[in-house]
Amino acid sequence: MISFSFILPKKSLTLVNSNMSLNAALNLLEGGNFLSLPVVKNNEFLGVISKEKILQRMMETPEAEIFVEEIVRRDIPSLGMDSDPEEAAQLLANTNTPFVAINDVNEGFTGIITHKTIFKHYSALFGINKGHKLIITSYDIKGRLAQLTDIISKEGGNIISLIIDNPNVSTNVVKIILRLECEDIDLLRKSIEAAGFSIRK
Structure with missing residues (x-):
């Protein structure tokens, strides 16, 4: 509606x-x-x-x-x-x-x-200009997104918006665009990267 x-x-x-x-x-x-x-x-x-x-x-x-x-x-x-x-x-x-x-x-x-x-x-829905923005690349594998959101939750992060951009390339890689609130964004970045995700600088 x-x-x-x-x-x-x-x-x-x-x-x-x-x-x-x-x-x-x-x-x-x-x-x-x-x-x-x-x-x-x-x-x-x-x-x-x-x-x-x-x-x-x-x-x-x-x-x-x-x-x-x-x-x-x-x-x-x-x-x-x-x-x-x-x-x-x-x-x-x-x-x-x-x-x-x-x-x-x-x-x-x-x-x-x-x-x-x-x-x-x-x-407004995408939370533009709110919180921290992370652009993460990952293989499009079942359960991968759940793993990412679990890491964010454990590090005390709060997701404002999440968009998955599928560039339709043969490598089966997707781009995850996140806006989130987090007290220690550097610690969260390290935890995400330690799990095998790539964060665009």
């Missing part, structure tokens, strides 16, 4: 109504120095409108009165609150979209998830 900590809520967003004229929408974009904004109709998310698209359409048909709904980009992905954050991250990574819209079954359009909110959340 998607946590509200991921979401930029609707109330904090500048929204464009679908029945706005292109001139009004352009003024809204330029007033807030935005390149694009979400478009809504009542409480329904329709898509996104960009400054580039508006200017292009105005040059093509300068005399016509055109409304946002006619040129809104509608291929913006959306998810429900019951989706996983990983789904939003994958959509942002694999599609050319500035955000993912989040909808609630009862309340309609709830907000958006952006590249920045995903990055900030996962940075």
Whole structure:
């Protein structure tokens, strides 16, 4: 389930109504120095409108009165609150979209998830700038990770985050990136290396 900590809520967003004229929408974009904004109709998310698209359409048909709904980009992905954050991250990574819209079954359009909110959340999960960072290489052998965490526990260490990076090389070696709290990091490093692990300097 998607946590509200991921979401930029609707109330904090500048929204464009679908029945706005292109001139009004352009003024809204330029007033807030935005390149694009979400478009809504009542409480329904329709898509996104960009400054580039508006200017292009105005040059093509300068005399016509055109409304946002006619040129809104509608291929913006959306998810429900019951989706996983990983789904939003994958959509942002694999599609050319500035955000993912989040909808609630009862309340309609709830907000958006952006590249920045995903990055900030996962940075917090990884414990960036917290504790000590160790980059350890080891053969990918069953029970090896359990051995490593046991050493850390015995030396009084507390793991903040642990990531295994498998570079897909033929040597069957993995990189373990740890962030941990420990009173004597040098003693812990020696204990880890004594068990046959290699710690990157």
